Amino acid sequence: MTIRELEKVSDFEWVYSKRGSMNSDIRFFCSKEILESMDQAVLDQAVNVSHLPGVVGDVVVLPDAHWGYGFPIGSVAAFDEDEGVVTVGGVGFDINCGVRTLRTNLVYHKLSEKDIEKLAQRLFENIPAGLGKEGKIKLSRKELNKVMLEGARWCLENGFATEEDIEFTEERGRVGGAVPDYVSEEAIEREEGQIGTLGSGNHYLEVQVVEEIYNGDIAQVYGLFEGQLVITIHCGSRGFGHQINTDFLKIFRTAVEKYKIPIKEKELLCAPIKSKEGEMYLGAVRCAINYAFANRQVITHLVRETVKKIFRNVEVSLLYDVAHNTVKEEVHVVNGKKRKVFVHRKGSTRGFGPGKEGIPKKYLEVGQPVIVGGSMGTASYILAGTDLAMEKTFGSTIHGAGRTLSRNQAKKNFPYEKVVKQLEMKGIKLMSASKQGVAEEAPQAYKDIDEVVKSIAKSGISTKVAKLRPIISIKG
């Protein structure tokens, strides 16, 4: 497929119809400019995905899409429960990588430079960040089992969560069907001490200011106002989820031969949903999904403790927690009929519209909050899910800006000192565990988040609610 072969549906929607041995159409939601700048690898990967057995509806490519392992990061594919497959490439290596935003009742302009300095320092001290970094909590085997089964709800019994935190987490912080028996010993060993830690790569903790409100009515429902200080956490299932995916790539290598699944490239190793191997992956992946919900919840507890020690009468409540690397069993209307499908969201956020089951009651009328994490030092956005997303993208939307340069290219072009200086000029305090990590995450290595958000808003897949500007950025 080349960009020229795409058919224009509207200024922000393009389709490549099913042909040859493809099993579905491919639908892009973005401006012409973003489409034209898209890597050819994204188009090739989308075509490969559309060849997988049992694809339902369209393969969806979002404006933040970029080259990933097997699937583009920033894509969605749903599969039939009988004919379809589950894949590692469709989930992403960091299972349930996701974001949550915490509201505070602090107003930025009322804080002193000293307050901000102290906040940055204490958050950096109290929230472990960096590759292989361990936290303070060591889970016993029995407790880890509970985390795998109960997710963020495990935190309730241990004083790391409030009932409200659970209510405002996707899936209420726990998906069903987790089977700890399908998780390897190696994954369990790698978990040791990692709960409550940020990790590295694009993971971060940011203190941000609500800079602009685009939709006052929805912002009010979400409890957001201009000048408000908010805190956003971006991380996933750490070495635990990573090991589970590594284990299943090996298992799927034999599965594709055993079940004679024609895959276009080895990065799309998979197994039928209705097979022992598929059932095992789903059981294990759900353990990692639950682990990541608990991880973000423990970090929330650490953030809350830290902030409460610095400011008097401060309140820290959860706006919402969203996952953007998952495979989930959901009910969607496809060609006018309700049906169960397995939705792979790879670098894509669930963004359910108004009235859809699964959204907290408080947000039911306006659609769920979607948190779009900017790259380091750039704006983040709060969006709301729409009815159109339910119709066209299995209730899915963007997750971030999307890379334009590989980690290696970024390292060569944007050394640490340059990046820190650049952020300083913008008034952002950067606290980092690794210089190399900072170079890899240079803002110039990413697409323009404002343009990506504009594309998704104009296409009607999500509604713009608020823009967040970072003031403190803590990196792994």
Place this chain on the structure above:
DNA sequence: ATGTGC
């Protein structure tokens, strides 16, 4: 993303 590469 991750005990740097499935």
